[in-house]
Amino acid sequence: MATPFILINLKTYTEGFGHNAQKIAQSAERIAHENDVRIGLAPGYMDIHPLNVHYSLPVFAQHVDAVSPGAHTGHIVAEAVKAAGATGTLINHSERRLTLADVESAHTMARAAGLETVICTNNVATSGAAAFFSPDYIAIEPPELIGSGVSVSKADPEIIERSVEAVRSVRETVKVLTGAGISTGECVKTALDLGTDGVLLASGVVKAKDPEAVLRDLVSKI
Amino acid sequence: MATPFILINLKTYTEGFGHNAQKIAQSAERIAHENDVRIGLAPGYMDIHPLNVHYSLPVFAQHVDAVSPGAHTGHIVAEAVKAAGATGTLINHSERRLTLADVESAHTMARAAGLETVICTNNVATSGAAAFFSPDYIAIEPPELIGSGVSVSKADPEIIERSVEAVRSVRETVKVLTGAGISTGECVKTALDLGTDGVLLASGVVKAKDPEAVLRDLVSKI
Amino acid sequence: MATPFILINLKTYTEGFGHNAQKIAQSAERIAHENDVRIGLAPGYMDIHPLNVHYSLPVFAQHVDAVSPGAHTGHIVAEAVKAAGATGTLINHSERRLTLADVESAHTMARAAGLETVICTNNVATSGAAAFFSPDYIAIEPPELIGSGVSVSKADPEIIERSVEAVRSVRETVKVLTGAGISTGECVKTALDLGTDGVLLASGVVKAKDPEAVLRDLVSKI
Amino acid sequence: MATPFILINLKTYTEGFGHNAQKIAQSAERIAHENDVRIGLAPGYMDIHPLNVHYSLPVFAQHVDAVSPGAHTGHIVAEAVKAAGATGTLINHSERRLTLADVESAHTMARAAGLETVICTNNVATSGAAAFFSPDYIAIEPPELIGSGVSVSKADPEIIERSVEAVRSVRETVKVLTGAGISTGECVKTALDLGTDGVLLASGVVKAKDPEAVLRDLVSKI
Numbered sequence: 001m002a003t004p005f006i007l008i009n010l011k012t013y014t015e016g017f018g019h020n021a022q023k024i025a026q027s028a029e030r031i032a033h034e035n036d037v038r039i040g041l042a043p044g045y046m047d048i049h050p051l052n053v054h055y056s057l058p059v060f061a062q063h064v065d066a067v068s069p070g071a072h073t074g075h076i077v078a079e080a081v082k083a084a085g086a087t088g089t090l091i092n093h094s095e096r097r098l099t100l101a102d103v104e105s106a107h108t109m110a111r112a113a114g115l116e117t118v119i120c121t122n123n124v125a126t127s128g129a130a131a132f133f134s135p136d137y138i139a140i141e142p143p144e145l146i147g148s149g150v151s152v153s154k155a156d157p158e159i160i161e162r163s164v165e166a167v168r169s170v171r172e173t174v175k176v177l178t179g180a181g182i183s184t185g186e187c188v189k190t191a192l193d194l195g196t197d198g199v200l201l202a203s204g205v206v207k208a209k210d211p212e213a214v215l216r217d218l219v220s221k222i
Numbered sequence: 223m224a225t226p227f228i229l230i231n232l233k234t235y236t237e238g239f240g241h242n243a244q245k246i247a248q249s250a251e252r253i254a255h256e257n258d259v260r261i262g263l264a265p266g267y268m269d270i271h272p273l274n275v276h277y278s279l280p281v282f283a284q285h286v287d288a289v290s291p292g293a294h295t296g297h298i299v300a301e302a303v304k305a306a307g308a309t310g311t312l313i314n315h316s317e318r319r320l321t322l323a324d325v326e327s328a329h330t331m332a333r334a335a336g337l338e339t340v341i342c343t344n345n346v347a348t349s350g351a352a353a354f355f356s357p358d359y360i361a362i363e364p365p366e367l368i369g370s371g372v373s374v375s376k377a378d379p380e381i382i383e384r385s386v387e388a389v390r391s392v393r394e395t396v397k398v399l400t401g402a403g404i405s406t407g408e409c410v411k412t413a414l415d416l417g418t419d420g421v422l423l424a425s426g427v428v429k430a431k432d433p434e435a436v437l438r439d440l441v442s443k444i
Numbered sequence: 445m446a447t448p449f450i451l452i453n454l455k456t457y458t459e460g461f462g463h464n465a466q467k468i469a470q471s472a473e474r475i476a477h478e479n480d481v482r483i484g485l486a487p488g489y490m491d492i493h494p495l496n497v498h499y500s501l502p503v504f505a506q507h508v509d510a511v512s513p514g515a516h517t518g519h520i521v522a523e524a525v526k527a528a529g530a531t532g533t534l535i536n537h538s539e540r541r542l543t544l545a546d547v548e549s550a551h552t553m554a555r556a557a558g559l560e561t562v563i564c565t566n567n568v569a570t571s572g573a574a575a576f577f578s579p580d581y582i583a584i585e586p587p588e589l590i591g592s593g594v595s596v597s598k599a600d601p602e603i604i605e606r607s608v609e610a611v612r613s614v615r616e617t618v619k620v621l622t623g624a625g626i627s628t629g630e631c632v633k634t635a636l637d638l639g640t641d642g643v644l645l646a647s648g649v650v651k652a653k654d655p656e657a658v659l660r661d662l663v664s665k666i
Numbered sequence: 667m668a669t670p671f672i673l674i675n676l677k678t679y680t681e682g683f684g685h686n687a688q689k690i691a692q693s694a695e696r697i698a699h700e701n702d703v704r705i706g707l708a709p710g711y712m713d714i715h716p717l718n719v720h721y722s723l724p725v726f727a728q729h730v731d732a733v734s735p736g737a738h739t740g741h742i743v744a745e746a747v748k749a750a751g752a753t754g755t756l757i758n759h760s761e762r763r764l765t766l767a768d769v770e771s772a773h774t775m776a777r778a779a780g781l782e783t784v785i786c787t788n789n790v791a792t793s794g795a796a797a798f799f800s801p802d803y804i805a806i807e808p809p810e811l812i813g814s815g816v817s818v819s820k821a822d823p824e825i826i827e828r829s830v831e832a833v834r835s836v837r838e839t840v841k842v843l844t845g846a847g848i849s850t851g852e853c854v855k856t857a858l859d860l861g862t863d864g865v866l867l868a869s870g871v872v873k874a875k876d877p878e879a880v881l882r883d884l885v886s887k888i
Contacts, residue, residue: 014735018749045711046750063740069680074729074762083684084712092322096740099319104347125326129351170354170392236513240527267489268528285518291458296507296540305462306490318518536766543763548791569770573795614798614836
């Protein structure tokens with residue numbers, strides 16, 4: 001199996017922008033280095049450039065719009081995200097949904113700009129559909145688990161397994177992330193055992209008292 | 223092959239609501255009856271009930287929202303569309319895009335309400351993705367052809383053929399409509415020859431001086 | 445003072461469409477007639493035409509889009525709403541928000557089509573802003589009260605009073621409806637005492653076991 | 667009169683992000699310094715931090731969302747914009763419209779975060795409405811002029827004059843920017859003569875062969 005991928009979404013938490021983002025980046029860089037896992041951060045747009053300059057970590061945008069460079073005030077263009085140093089981008093996160101047409105178009109633009117792509121989906125059917133676009137990753141976020149504090153392994157492992165099956169039935173090589181219900185190393189282990197290639201998580205790390213300790217625990221059972 | 227399906231989208235054209243909708247319905251009913259083809263109308267919401275009461279034609283909503291009955295002022299609930307007498311509904315028309323999650327959810331709700339489903343898509347990739355939801359029809363509307371007056375057969379038959387292939391590669395039984403570039407019986411013939419099961423068109427009929435003559439021409443080469 | 449206006453929003457409640465809408469309309473017509481108050485209904489789009497044909501009541505659309513007749517599949521055009529028999533329309537309901545530009549444009553189009561206009565707002569500041577468009581009514585729906593079951597008089601009468609002031613400071617003649625926190629005749633009385641010209645309510649009537657009894661109570665203290 | 671304000675919106679033009687943004691900032695800083703006018707830049711989000719670090723210029727965000735810090739992946743939080751060093755923000759640009767409720771809420775949040783606010787509007791009525799929120803500036807962008815290359819003075823000076831009147835009738839102290847139809851120093855002079863306090867422009871500078879020459883011309887008649 002390829003190196004598991006742990007992607008931390010900093011959202012727009014106070015604990016996740018500016019100086020706080022830098023502290024989390026520092027911890028993530030250290031733990032990724034020590035444990036030979038891949039840990040990425042998805043900070044707010046304003047922190048993409050400074051995190052990229054100061055840390056050696058894959059930095060992901062939280063979203064890109066389905067627009068090319070041009071007259072699109074306030075929008076996020078894949079090329080500008082790349083120019084700021086990002087490695088990849090989330091697309092269609094549950095808090096930033098796109099139309100079907102725009103998921104496809106934003107994905108195509110992100111790829112053309114040289115970004116790795118993580119398309120977020122909410123259930124088995126949308127996972128299978130999004131797989132048709134051949135992203136690098138599909139991150140499944142079952143609505144029942146988002147921010148619930150319930151572990152994916154306890155709650156409904158079946159939705160993850162069936163989503164992996166749906167994705168693979170459409171495109172064999174698309175990787176899958178477990179996108180909700182992750183807070184401990186035990187959860188990460190379950191996610192990998194269910195056939196996914198890593199995890200996408202947010203509050204479990206960002207809002208923790210000691211993010212570094214949580215990161216250390218997350219990678220402990222891999 | 224099954225009976226070809228000709229679905230006329232009345233949009234919100236002045237020529238397509240109220241009394242004008244009734245005149246088009248009358249013509250469509252007559253020509254469908256005389257020629258043994260299936261002609262459906264997708265009128266504005268307010269005309270679903272009267273058209274259904276007065277004519278013997280499949281009536282489609284132009285859109286349904288991904289919401290259940292409840293506190294959703296101004297939205298379109300599949301069950302209410304069904305209660306008004308509709309046979310089916312368009313979903314995700316190019317002028318009324320939905321998020322990927324909502325396409326799936328609106329489709330599931332429309333099915334549960336007993337509506338036939340036509341999901342509109344804009345290219346090969348989104349056609350393949352939407353096929354994963356197993357709608358009754360995928361209507362492909364290549365943006366280059368929408369309202370262009372250019373016939374699909376002249377412009378780019380390949381996008382239709384490749385979309386049909388994409389749909390069938392995901393779900394063998396999903397039918398496909400050619401959703402743009404249709405104005406004459408010759409275009410309808412081309413659409414069927416390209417492997418689609420019918421057509422979705424609008425202005426060619428609705429804004430015609432003599433809609434009945436256009437309808438008569440549309441079915442003439444089937 | 446002008447006759448108070450009681451506007452019942454049927455939303456997309458199961459209890460508010462099709463046959464259920466007709467029953468509420470029948471009750472509302474009877475009680476309005478007996479008590480010399482003005483009671484209007486805002487049903488789903490599909491019920492505008494049948495309610496208008498069968499009952500003698502002002503019928504309001506729940507929403508209109510900021511588009512003219514044309515290629516706008518799935519949208520709500522003011523002229524089509526008028527053609528279906530509506531008297532007026534809600535604009536910018538809390539469940540169907542419009543951009544600032546579209547509130548203004550939809551309002552202008554509704555007026556041009558001959559519809560009475562009720563612009564919904566959420567606080568003092570947006571009430572003052574919307575008043576600048578000179579609608580017939582501003583309906584204030586403080587988010588704290590929407591669907592809360594708490595009476596406006598108990599909760600926060602001040603937000604209503606200050607909104608009335610804000611509206612009148614911009615446009616003296618714009619009428620105001622209390623748009624949340626209304627379930628009894630006592631609430632209606634409070635709403636009128638606070639300087640508003642009527643009420644906009646929904647679940648209190650629509651989801652009641654006996655809507656006619658609730659309507660009778662609502663008008664009892666006027 | 668206060669120092670006129672020239673605000674350059676870099677949009678998502680290729681000529682306006684990354685290194686190109688830095689070159690424009692360098693020119694703008696020099697010309698502002700030499701001429702004692704206030705020149706601000708509104709770059710893409712990723713360039714807010716580097717421009718703020720390297721240049722002594724007011725930097726504006728192109729948009730903020732109506733959300734507080736929290737679980738809002740992909741959104742723009744006023745506090746994070748401020749933390750990145752921004753001086754102010756555009757709100758409701760014609761390419762990034764917000765609902766009426768969100769214009770008010772985003773404005774309130776931007777103010778609370780200590781940002782200067784520029785609310786964009788499209789006509790006389792929306793200018794008057796937005797003035798009720800007491801922003802620092804209203805930037806009027808008549809749709810007829812946006813990106814048209816037509817000078818505001820030639821096209822329709824009246825819409826600017828009437829918008830200024832509308833704004834002042836609601837809030838005496840709100841300043842106004844002419845937000846379209848500006849490409850030369852002559853246009854800037856006209857804008858000031860019409861009673862506005864500055865200009866908002868984009869392509870005229872950003873897509874110019876020699877942005878510094880354009881900037882020099884823009885300030886030449888003040």
